[in-house]
Amino acid sequence: EPFPSSPEFAKNSATMGLWPASKLGDIDDAFAFTTPKQVRIRDYRLGLLNYILQFAIFLYIIVFAIFIQQGYSEFEPIFPGAVSISARRDTSADTSSANYSYCCFEAALGGTQAEWSADKICNGTVSGTSVTFESTSDGAFPCLYWGDKHVIYQVGLDASLALTTRVGIQSDNRCALDHFYETCTTSSSNETMYWIPGIEHFTLRLRHGVAGQGVDVSGQNVGPDRMKGRLLDRKGDAITVASSDDNFNPGTEFSAEFGDQVTVAEILSAAEIDLDARRSDPADASRTSTIRWDGINIVIYIQYGLKPFTSTIIYDYKPRILSDLEYKVEQLVSNENSTTELVYNRHAIRLLVVQTGRLGQFSFQALLITLVSAIGLLAVSATLVNLIMTKLLPMAEFYKFAKTDVTEDFSVIRDAAKEEDFTELKSLVAKVNKGKGLRSEVLRAIDRAAENATPLPQEELSPCHDHEAYELNDPPTAVSHI
Numbered sequence: 001e002p003f004p005s006s007p008e009f010a011k012n013s014a015t016m017g018l019w020p021a022s023k024l025g026d027i028d029d030a031f032a033f034t035t036p037k038q039v040r041i042r043d044y045r046l047g048l049l050n051y052i053l054q055f056a057i058f059l060y061i062i063v064f065a066i067f068i069q070q071g072y073s074e075f076e077p078i079f080p081g082a083v084s085i086s087a088r089r090d091t092s093a094d095t096s097s098a099n100y101s102y103c104c105f106e107a108a109l110g111g112t113q114a115e116w117s118a119d120k121i122c123n124g125t126v127s128g129t130s131v132t133f134e135s136t137s138d139g140a141f142p143c144l145y146w147g148d149k150h151v152i153y154q155v156g157l158d159a160s161l162a163l164t165t166r167v168g169i170q171s172d173n174r175c176a177l178d179h180f181y182e183t184c185t186t187s188s189s190n191e192t193m194y195w196i197p198g199i200e201h202f203t204l205r206l207r208h209g210v211a212g213q214g215v216d217v218s219g220q221n222v223g224p225d226r227m228k229g230r231l232l233d234r235k236g237d238a239i240t241v242a243s244s245d246d247n248f249n250p251g252t253e254f255s256a257e258f259g260d261q262v263t264v265a266e267i268l269s270a271a272e273i274d275l276d277a278r279r280s281d282p283a284d285a286s287r288t289s290t291i292r293w294d295g296i297n298i299v300i301y302i303q304y305g306l307k308p309f310t311s312t313i314i315y316d317y318k319p320r321i322l323s324d325l326e327y328k329v330e331q332l333v334s335n336e337n338s339t340t341e342l343v344y345n346r347h348a349i350r351l352l353v354v355q356t357g358r359l360g361q362f363s364f365q366a367l368l369i370t371l372v373s374a375i376g377l378l379a380v381s382a383t384l385v386n387l388i389m390t391k392l393l394p395m396a397e398f399y400k401f402a403k404t405d406v407t408e409d410f411s412v413i414r415d416a417a418k419e420e421d422f423t424e425l426k427s428l429v430a431k432v433n434k435g436k437g438l439r440s441e442v443l444r445a446i447d448r449a450a451e452n453a454t455p456l457p458q459e460e461l462s463p464c465h466d467h468e469a470y471e472l473n474d475p476p477t478a479v480s481h482i
Contacts, residue, residue: 039403046389053381061374070306071370074215074363078304081210082220083159083353085300088148090201090263100197102276102292103143141166143197151196153329153346159353162327163264164196165275165292168345191345195292199349200265200275203243207259210304210313212359219313222259229254229302229315231262233270241266262317264349271298271319275349279324294326295347304357311361322352 041047065071144167153162168191209220219227230238230253243261244251254260268275275292301318327350334341389399425445431437 041389041399041402043399045393046385049388050381050385053384054378057374057377057381060377061371065370065374066367067308069370070308070360072309072362072367073306073360074366075358075360076212076214078210078355078357078359079213081355082208083302083355084205084207084259085159085161085351085353086205087152087161087163087202087264088205089151089198090203100143100195102141102195103197104141141193141195144194146196148202151199151202153331153348160351162329162346162348162350163199163202164346164348165199165295166193166195166347168193170343170345172341172343199292200263200268202264204262204264204267204351205259206262206300206302206317206353208302208353208355210355210359212361215359215361217311217313217359217361221254221315222257224257226255226257227313227315229260229317231266231270231317231319234272234320239266239270260317267298267300267319267351270317271321273298273321291349293347295328295349297322297325297327297350297352300351300353302353302355302357304355304359306360313359315357 146164151164153164154160170191207220207222209218209222211218219225221227221229231241233239238252240250240252241254241262242248242250243256244253245255246257248261273291273296276290278288278290280288299320299322301320302315303318304313304315306312307314327348329346329348331344331346332341333344390396390403393399425442428437428442428445432439432442
C-alpha cells in the first residue's frame with residue numbers, strides 16, 4: 001500500500017498554512033520527480049562497444065572541440081589591420097654574376113672575361129653602343145646588378161611588393177610635351193634583355209598588427225609586447241629561419257623587436273617553389289620556361305589564432321602560389337626635358353600579404369554551447385548500440401524481448417469488457433496516477449477485464465502478460481542466457 005502522509009507534517013502544514021493539503025493533495029505527489037526507467041542488458045559485447053564509442057566521443061570533446069578548436073572562446077574573423085613589407089639586398093651574399101648559371105658575359109657591358117667559362121659568353125652582337133642579345137627563354141643573358149630601389153617595383157605599397165627577376169629595356173623616342181603637330185613621329189629601339197641576379201638573397205621585413213572589434217584583444221609583432229609567430233611550409237611544419245631574433249640567431253619562432261626578417265629563399269622554400277625548374281609556359285603550352293623568366297604571384301597568408309587556454313595572439317606565415325600565371329608589368333621612365341623615354345618590361349616575384357584567421361576571448365556561453373553540443377553526441381552512441389543490438393546481432397529478438405514491455409490489447413478490453421470492469425479499471429488507474437494505489441492492482445484488474453472480455457484465439461495472446469505460465473514454467477533455454 002502507499003506510504004501514508006506524515007500526520008505531524010500534515011498538522012504543522014495545516015496550522016502554519018504552508019500547504020493546503022485538502023485542496024491540492026499530497027505534497028509528495030505535487031513535487032514528485034519523474035525519471036526514465038532503464039533496462040540493464042547483461043552482455044559484455046554491447047557494454048564494451050558502448051564504452052568504446054563513449055570514450056571516442058570523450059576524446060573528441062576534450063582534444064578536438066575544446067583544445068584544438070578552442071571551444072571555450074568566442075571568436076570573430078580577422079578584419080584588415082596594418083601590414084608593412086619591405087625588402088633589401090643581403091650585402092654579405094656573393095652576388096657576382098659569374099656564380100649564376102643564367103648569367104653570361106658581354107664585353108659591351110664591361111667586366112673581365114677571365115672569370116667566365118667559354119660557354120658563358122653571351123651570344124649577341126654589338127653595333128656602336130647598341131647591344132642585341134639572344135631572345136630565347138632558355139638562353140643566358142647578361143645580368144644587371146641593380147640597387148634595392150630599382151629591383152623593387154611598386155615601392156610604397158604596404159601589403160605588396162614585386163622583386164624583379166628579369167627585365168627588358170627598350171628606348172622610345174617620343175614627341176616633345178608641347179608638340180601639337182601631326183608631323184611628330186615616334187620610334188622604338190630593340191628590347192634588350194637582362195637578368196637581375198641573386199633575388200633569393202633579398203631579406204624581407206614584415207611588420208603587422210591586428211585588433212578585434214567584438215572581442216577585446218589586439219597585438220602587433222613589434223615592440224616589447226610583440227606577438228610570436230612561425231613560418232610554415234605546405235605540410236604545416238615550422239621552418240628554421242636564419243634571423244629569428246634581434247641577435248640574428250636561427251630559430252623557428254620570430255621574436256625580433258622591430259619586425260620579422262625572412263629571406264626570399266626561405267619564402268620560396270616554404271611555398272615549394274624552384275625559380276629555375278622547367279615547366280610548361282602558361283601562355284604557350286608548346287614551350288617551356290622557368291618562374292625566374294616568367295615571374296610569379298605569391299600570397300603570404302598571416303594566419304592569426306590564440307595560444308591555447310590564454311588570450312595571447314600567435315600567428316603563422318603560410319606562403320602559397322596564387323596561380324601559375326606570370327607576373328609582368330611595364331614601367332615607363334621619362335624625362336620631361338627629353339624626348340627619349342625608357343620602358344622597363346619587368347617580370348618579377350610579386351609578394352602579396354593577406355591577414356586571415358580569427359581572434360577570440362574566453363566565453364562561458366561558448367564553452368557551455370560546446371559542451372551541450374558534444375554531450376548530445378552521447379545519444380548517438382546509445383542509438384548506434386541499440387540499432388546493432390536489435391537489428392544486427394544474432395540474438396536481436398531476445399534483446400528486443402528484454403528491452404520492450406508489451407501491454408494488453410486495450411482496444412479489446414475497451415470494446416468487449418463489461419462496463420463495471422472498465423469503470424473499475426479507470427478508477428484504479430486514476431488512483432495510481434495520483435500516487436494512491438499500486439500497479440499490481442491495475443494489472444490484476446486488467447487480467448479480470450480480459451477474462452470477462454470476448455476470448456481471443458490462443459495464438460493472439462501475448463506471452464509477456466501470461467503471468468501464471470511464466471511463474472510456473474521454466475523460462476526458455478535461450479532466454480536464460482541473456
